[in-house]
Amino acid sequence: MATSAKTLPHFARVAHPHPRDAAARAAILANPGFGTQFSDHMVQIDYAEGQGWHNPRVLPYGPIALDPAAAVLHYAQEIFEGLKAYRLDDGGIALFRPHANAARFNASAARLAMPALDEDLFVEAVRQQVLADRDWFPTVEGGSLYLRPFMFASEAFLGVRPSRAYTFLVIASPAGNYFKSGAPAVSLWVSDYTRAAPGGTGAAKCGGNYAASLVPTAEAFARGHDQVLFLDAAEHRWIEELGGMNLFFVMADGSIVTPPLSGTILPGITRDSLIALAREEGLTVREERYALDQWRDDATSGRLTETFACGTAAVVTPVGRVTQGSSEFVIGSGGPGQVTQKLRQRLVGIQRGQAPDPHDWVHRIV
Numbered sequence: 001m002a003t004s005a006k007t008l009p010h011f012a013r014v015a016h017p018h019p020r021d022a023a024a025r026a027a028i029l030a031n032p033g034f035g036t037q038f039s040d041h042m043v044q045i046d047y048a049e050g051q052g053w054h055n056p057r058v059l060p061y062g063p064i065a066l067d068p069a070a071a072v073l074h075y076a077q078e079i080f081e082g083l084k085a086y087r088l089d090d091g092g093i094a095l096f097r098p099h100a101n102a103a104r105f106n107a108s109a110a111r112l113a114m115p116a117l118d119e120d121l122f123v124e125a126v127r128q129q130v131l132a133d134r135d136w137f138p139t140v141e142g143g144s145l146y147l148r149p150f151m152f153a154s155e156a157f158l159g160v161r162p163s164r165a166y167t168f169l170v171i172a173s174p175a176g177n178y179f180k181s182g183a184p185a186v187s188l189w190v191s192d193y194t195r196a197a198p199g200g201t202g203a204a205k206c207g208g209n210y211a212a213s214l215v216p217t218a219e220a221f222a223r224g225h226d227q228v229l230f231l232d233a234a235e236h237r238w239i240e241e242l243g244g245m246n247l248f249f250v251m252a253d254g255s256i257v258t259p260p261l262s263g264t265i266l267p268g269i270t271r272d273s274l275i276a277l278a279r280e281e282g283l284t285v286r287e288e289r290y291a292l293d294q295w296r297d298d299a300t301s302g303r304l305t306e307t308f309a310c311g312t313a314a315v316v317t318p319v320g321r322v323t324q325g326s327s328e329f330v331i332g333s334g335g336p337g338q339v340t341q342k343l344r345q346r347l348v349g350i351q352r353g354q355a356p357d358p359h360d361w362v363h364r365i366v
Ligand SMILES: *Cc1c(COP(=O)(O)O)cnc(C)c1O
Pocket: 082, 205, 241, 242, 243, 244, 245, 246, 266, 267, 268, 269, 270, 271, 310, 311, 312, 313
């Protein structure tokens, strides 16, 4: 690992005056669910124009005071990241590719006219959060500590221009296996809504993208589907991604197709990792546009055998069936395919420190 001459700031530490006791914590950690329970601490760093980032600290987890005129509440200047910390078999703790999250965070910041945060400081903030709450790892199989770094505009003003003050926070949520027993195949609803248009914010991880995906997702749920699939804005023909996951298509000839990073899809770190792993498995990966009609034809003819979605939370999720309007098609047997399972196992093995890590993706912090 590269050693940096840069010294990172000291994080002040305000311990929680009454952290939850061992019994309360154990009850949560035995049944954590996803995204509903939070650990005892949070990390905060403030930004002011002219002063830059300052006052890094570890605080008790809790509500934050916001001026009602804070810009984020009016114009949605907000970005976030999502990554997991894993407990290793030897008792250590590791993050998965945190510098990739830091780099993407700054790419999102640039698109939303927000200040960059030094990548090493971002990773250090995440590390401080995990160290403060290292007793908050789930005790269930497949558990992890999900970390949510985010930044929002905190200046009080109603003019439309970039804020001059920002708040960066990291919170942590113990997470169980996203799916109880392995990953069941999901059913997709092809939305008439658009998630992102060329030149828009589709490649940035900003809260506004998710706000805009809630109605399409609710529509998919109302029709009995698990996830929403978005097509491109211009022709409504090319497959882009799900509300929060990238897609891969596995062909019978052993090749894999995934939509290219055209600016309208989110550059997933899971996506990037799986492309590398698939190539190592000897599979040809093509980053190229794939049309919904072609997908249906290929699934029907057997030219395509598997489809899976991927992202940090659920890692790899097989796609079983797809519905557009009143027409539906099934992928392969409708269940998880072999290539999907193989790639999932390879990635999870590396993330948990149980398999060799030739790419140096695992970032040990303890
Ligand atoms: C976060 C996200 C993903 C997945 O990214 P990972 O880095 O793999 O977690 C995919 N699509 C959208 C829209 C996202 O917000």
